[in-house]
Amino acid sequence: MKKRVVILWMGFLLAASAILQAQEATAGLSSPSTSVGQPVELVVTVRDSRNAEVPQTIDVAGLRIELFGRATRFEMNNVKVTSSLTYTYSVVPLNAGEFTIPPIEVKVDKKTLKTAPARLSVMAGAPPRLPNAPSTRADVQPPAGQVTPYFGDLLLSKKKAYVGEVVPAELRYYFNSRISGEVGDRPNFGGEGFTAQKLTHVPKREQIVNGENYVVFGFQTGITPVKFGALEIPASSLEARLQVPGSPPPGFADIFQQFGGALPPGMFTNSRDVSIETKPVTIEVVSLPKEGKPENFSGAIGKFNMEASANPKKAEPGEPVTIKVLVSGQGNFDAMGAPELTADEGWRSYPPTEKFDPTDAIHFSGTKTFEFVLIAKQERYQTPGLKFTYLDPATGKYESLTHPPFVVEAKAGEVMPTPSPVAIPVPSETPKPVMSPMMPLSHVGGESSWMPLFKRPVFLWINLYVAFIWGVALIYTLVKKFTRSKYMRARAEASRVRIAIAELATCEDAAFYELASGCLASIVGGDAEMAGQIPGLTDAEKEVLRVLQERVAESKYSSKAGVKATSDERERVTQVLARVVIQYAK
Amino acid sequence: MNGSVSLRSSPVLLFNMQNRTTSSLRSAIATVLLLVAASPAWSDDLSDARLRASNGDHAEAIRLFERHLQTARPSASVYYELGGAAKKSSNPALAALNFRRALILDPLFDLARKDLVETNLALGVSSDFTDWKTGVASKVPLNPILLTGVVLFWLGLFILVTGFHSRTRRFWDVGLISIGAVLIALAWVCDPRVNLIRQRFIMSPQGCEVFNTPVENSEKVTKLPQGSVVTAISERGRWIYGQLPGGARGWFLSEGLESVIPTK
Structure with a gap:
């Protein structure tokens, strides 16, 4: 009884699941690009259906598409039941070009489902493999033996490369379409001896490998070897959490066996964290060939084209002419240098500006634009030519792209609409770049230092010098004023009197009275007659002074010139004069 | 030889004179010669920068103007042109800073003042020209x-x-x-x-948060937008105590601030 209930319950779940599942049809190519004559597979998957009608052939001009296989899959993940039909078409390209396979109509029961259109790129000759083309089935070999639920692979566009060459690479992680799960954002990738561009994600796609349908997660990058020799690109791993087939609960399988059937695959799953690794790949790295290597080789390795233009065709004196050079193709754009200007006499050139517009995510293809600004030093009727040298890795030879000079009319001369504040004339042999008339007019004026004027050494030194002179003048003035003061005058008079009195002691007797009179006049400040009126003198002293005056008059006016003084008279007069000095000072 | 050196041995030794008086004179001449020799390089950078600016390569022009200003004497004209290139390359903060510097070097530079007002409008900050000292x-x-x-x-x-x-x-x-x-x-x-030696210009696009105390999780007074100018009063490590445009005071971190007057 209990078993029957379980069986009924399972039947109900299956029916409900079948109702709830949305039917859909998808189409996928085993490779998005190929070459003429190289077939690829187109797989149409119809989910949640056990029977469907698809066309036997699909009409696309340039392609022959025929159905050659059909498979049915029945999957059960825990209680989720999935059934799908897979129809495989062979797509044989007849012509080169871009093709769009139209939506394929799939009739399921009474409904008509349509797949999304698929694009196929067909090239002439050998099929390109990378970066645009995923590998063919033969490239991808999952481990031998039974069907592998997942595996990783590293695809390089070539196994031999030059140092500095960009080698496009793709990391692919294959997951059998029967399992589900979650994968990490990006794998860990890196190693020694090479640099790699940032990994870019390739849209998820389906691919058939050994008859099994796989979901492919791809990541593209560009590997640049930096040293020669054998270079091993190490394994890179991608983390994933997968729903892998698990074992049913004990006794569950017996229920199916009682009804003569086996447990459907995928009915029970377990969640498992796995790390999917690619295999290490070794490439041979060789150094750049020395033969034919130009001296000014810019380091470009790849296959390139060059286009150029010059503007304006007529340039006024000082007006720049711009040469725009477009280098396009595939190669190491990030490391390449600018083209070389040839026959640039008479022109002043500036280092060119660079701009790169990639057309893929790994910067392997694209167009690099160089802009040279030239100013004519002499009158010129053509620009310099252009030369770009690169190494073609396919041939191992250096190739040169050249462009002839452009015809222009450039006048020589300098235009200085407004003198620049720092413009300094230089000799005519090395003319400096001149301003074009379009340049903004310079402002003249303002300071040329962040230091205020009064803090500048020149200002401070000048003021210090002036201050020194002023100080000297001040000292001179003060000294002069001091020397003319009453005190200093009195001191000078006193000094003179002292000297005069000292002279009295040693002078001739005949000259004594005259000298004594002069000394007295000095003491009293001019008029010796006034000496008698000095207070504090005794009558005797006044009498000595009066006699002194008489002797002087006598010497002066009598015929007997030079009245001689006795030694007593000399002593008396000297003593009185000393007294007069003291009294007068009081 | 007793220390005497042949003048032919090296041109550098030309200046190794024993006579102190003449050595000073020769040092001065050497300095002038060096300045003259260096000046074409300044001129080249400046000319290149002007050429780039006129051709619309404003990013390169900014680089060359800045390189010129690192070695040459400051000039209101060059700061103004640098500000103009920054303005055209959609960098209004750099433009405002350099228009300010041009105005500091030449306060009579009306064109720089007009452009600073326009740039400040674009930045959403006021133009603080109301100070009487600025007026004079x-x-x-x-x-x-x-x-x-x-x-x-x-x-x-x-x-x-x-x-x-x-x-x-x-x-x-x-x-x-x-x-x-x-x-x-x-x-x-x-x-x-x-008077503007202590001004700091807010270059950080996120603006500048002002705190009550010099602690990062303290109460915030306000947040000043990019292009605002604050006046530093004192500094404590990474923190600056300063006056805000409205007169209020607060603490802010020195990161993202640029001295209005270059400190080099």
Whole structure:
């Protein structure tokens, strides 16, 4: 009884699941690009259906598409039941070009489902493999033996490369379409001896490998070897959490066996964290060939084209002419240098500006634009030519792209609409770049230092010098004023009197009275007659002074010139004069 | 030889003179020669920068203008052109800073003032030209004022001295000294290179948060937008205590702030 209930319950779940599942049809190519004559597979998957009608052939001009296989899959993940039909078409390209396979109509029961259109790129000759083309089935070999639920692979566009060459690479992680799960954002990738561009994600796609349908997660990058020799690109791993087939609960399988059937695959799953690794790949790295290597080789390795233009065709004196050079193709754009200007006499050139517009995510293809600004030093009727040298890795030879000079009319001369504040004339042999008339007019004026004027050494030194002179003048003035003061005058008079009195002691007797009179006049400040009126003198002293005056008059006016003084008279007069000095000072 | 060196051995030794008097003179000549030799490089950078700016390569022009300013003497003209290139390359903060620097070097530079006002409008910050000192600086040339003041000041002092000498006191001495001192003080106070030395410009696009205390999780006073100017009063490590445009005061981190007057 209990078993029957379980069986009924399972039947109900299956029916409900079948109702709830949305039917859909998808189409996928085993490779998005190929070459003429190289077939690829187109797989149409119809989910949640056990029977469907698809066309036997699909009409696309340039392609022959025929159905050659059909498979049915029945999957059960825990209680989720999935059934799908897979129809495989062979797509044989007849012509080169871009093709769009139209939506394929799939009739399921009474409904008509349509797949999304698929694009196929067909090239002439050998099929390109990378970066645009995923590998063919033969490239991808999952481990031998039974069907592998997942595996990783590293695809390089070539196994031999030059140092500095960009080698496009793709990391692919294959997951059998029967399992589900979650994968990490990006794998860990890196190693020694090479640099790699940032990994870019390739849209998820389906691919058939050994008859099994796989979901492919791809990541593209560009590997640049930096040293020669054998270079091993190490394994890179991608983390994933997968729903892998698990074992049913004990006794569950017996229920199916009682009804003569086996447990459907995928009915029970377990969640498992796995790390999917690619295999290490070794490439041979060789150094750049020395033969034919130009001296000014810019380091470009790849296959390139060059286009150029010059503007304006007529340039006024000082007006720049711009040469725009477009280098396009595939190669190491990030490391390449600018083209070389040839026959640039008479022109002043500036280092060119660079701009790169990639057309893929790994910067392997694209167009690099160089802009040279030239100013004519002499009158010129053509620009310099252009030369770009690169190494073609396919041939191992250096190739040169050249462009002839452009015809222009450039006048020589300098235009200085407004003198620049720092413009300094230089000799005519090395003319400096001149301003074009379009340049903004310079402002003249303002300071040329962040230091205020009064803090500048020149200002401070000048003021210090002036201050020194002023100080000297001040000292001179003060000294002069001091020397003319009453005190200093009195001191000078006193000094003179002292000297005069000292002279009295040693002078001739005949000259004594005259000298004594002069000394007295000095003491009293001019008029010796006034000496008698000095207070504090005794009558005797006044009498000595009066006699002194008489002797002087006598010497002066009598015929007997030079009245001689006795030694007593000399002593008396000297003593009185000393007294007069003291009294007068009081 | 006893220390004497042959002048032929090296051109550098040309300046290794024993006579101190002549060595100073030769050092001065060498400096002038070096400056003359270096000047074409400045000129080349400046010319290149102007060429790039005229051709629309503003990013490269900015780089070249900045390189020129690192080695050459500052110029209001070059700062203005750098500001113009920054403005055209959609970098209004850099433009505003350099227009400010142009105005500091030449407060009479009306074009720079007009562009600064426009850039400030784009940044959403006010243009702070209401200060009387800024008003004076924008109307009168400060260096002539300073020089006039200095001349009058010294003239007055010399007259004062000669007055002592000749005993003839004149009205002029004290009057000239006073007028000179006032003019010197005016030029000193109004010179933007003096009164804006502590200004900091907010370059960070996120603006600048102002705190009550120098602690990052303390209460925030306000947040100033990019292009605002604050005045530093004191500094404590990474923290600056300063005055905000409205007059309020607070602490802010020095990261993302640029001295309005370059400190190099």
